[in-house]
Amino acid sequence: MKRSYGFLLTAMAFTLVTLVPVGDLPAQQATASSAALPFKWEELTAPNFIKAVELSGGTCIIPLGVIEKHGPHLPLGTDLIDVRAVVLRAAQTEYSIIFPEYYFSQIFEAKHQPGTIAYGERLIWDMLQNTCDEISRNGIKKIILVSGHGGNNSFLPFFCQAQLASRKDYAVYLFQPPNDPAFEAEVARMRKSKMEQHAGEGETSAILAVRPDLAHQEVATTQSGEDLKRLESMKGVYTGIWWYASFPNHYAGEGRYGSREIGEKELNHQAEQLVKVIREVKADKTVLELQKQFYDESAQPLKTRQ
Numbered sequence: 001m002k003r004s005y006g007f008l009l010t011a012m013a014f015t016l017v018t019l020v021p022v023g024d025l026p027a028q029q030a031t032a033s034s035a036a037l038p039f040k041w042e043e044l045t046a047p048n049f050i051k052a053v054e055l056s057g058g059t060c061i062i063p064l065g066v067i068e069k070h071g072p073h074l075p076l077g078t079d080l081i082d083v084r085a086v087v088l089r090a091a092q093t094e095y096s097i098i099f100p101e102y103y104f105s106q107i108f109e110a111k112h113q114p115g116t117i118a119y120g121e122r123l124i125w126d127m128l129q130n131t132c133d134e135i136s137r138n139g140i141k142k143i144i145l146v147s148g149h150g151g152n153n154s155f156l157p158f159f160c161q162a163q164l165a166s167r168k169d170y171a172v173y174l175f176q177p178p179n180d181p182a183f184e185a186e187v188a189r190m191r192k193s194k195m196e197q198h199a200g201e202g203e204t205s206a207i208l209a210v211r212p213d214l215a216h217q218e219v220a221t222t223q224s225g226e227d228l229k230r231l232e233s234m235k236g237v238y239t240g241i242w243w244y245a246s247f248p249n250h251y252a253g254e255g256r257y258g259s260r261e262i263g264e265k266e267l268n269h270q271a272e273q274l275v276k277v278i279r280e281v282k283a284d285k286t287v288l289e290l291q292k293q294f295y296d297e298s299a300q301p302l303k304t305r306q
């Protein structure tokens with residue numbers, strides 16, 4: 001039986017709001033904030049897009065997800081569903097334009113599981129670069145990547161490094177919130193499972209908060225989310241098969257313990273951290289300035305002061 005679409009309705013209700021001026025916004029943004037504008041790029045009209053660029057301080061967030069198995073009990077699109085919920089919650093406090101649904105992430109390690117869409121490495125790279133180029137061509141010079149998918153943990157920092165390879169007129173910022181030991185200890189006290197890496201208690205909790213109708217906890221124990229430790233004897237190397245060696249079911253944790261309460265707590269905490277980052281990025285003048293200096297020097301390295 002399907003459960004209610006609680007959060008989805010909430011999220012839809014928030015797509016049109018009157019934004020309250022925020023104290024630390026520049027003056028022109030505070031003026032523009034009296035207008036009601038959708039957050040989602042695809043919901044803006046062309047004339048309103050111009051206002052949204054101004055109101056956002058020239059920022060856009062790309063929430064990145066992927067299509068992959070999430071244990072036997074969660075939907076294939078879990079990461080995108082969760083990350084968009086976080087970004088929507090953050091944008092309600094600090095306006096930024098949210099890029100449409102983006103599924104083009106690194107997920108080769110789940111190719112053996114039904115429903116996975118594992119685009120090639122060149123395609124996911126070009127797609128993201130081209131997307132950033134197009135966002136910039138539309139006057140947005142600060143792009144914030146927010147990934148809901150752990151399989152991007154090598155890809156996205158490398159993508160950011162590669163922005164230095166050739167001149168860009170925009171900056172890419174990857175959301176990487178600092179550890180919050182007090183919050184983590186509080187959640188650890190609430191949790192029942194010891195290990196959580198993929199589709200376990202945490203991710204199940206998040207889906208229970210956002211789309212409870214899509215969480216099927218009654219089948220969460222039909223597959224094992226245990227670490228098989230099949231490469232445990234190899235200590236000093238990295239190999240791409242490491243994840244499959246540990247978790248061939250593409251499941252790491254115990255989804256049966258998920259709770260909506262933990263999900264709400266974690267999503268809200270991430271949203272609060274993202275609000276801070278959106279504000280930092282809006283206020284930032286250093287990154288673009290340093291990039292320009294760097295590209296100028298890179299074009300003529302013999303003239304760089306020694």
Ligand SMILES: [Zn+2]
Nearest residue numbers: 078079199203
């Ligand atoms: Zn996930």
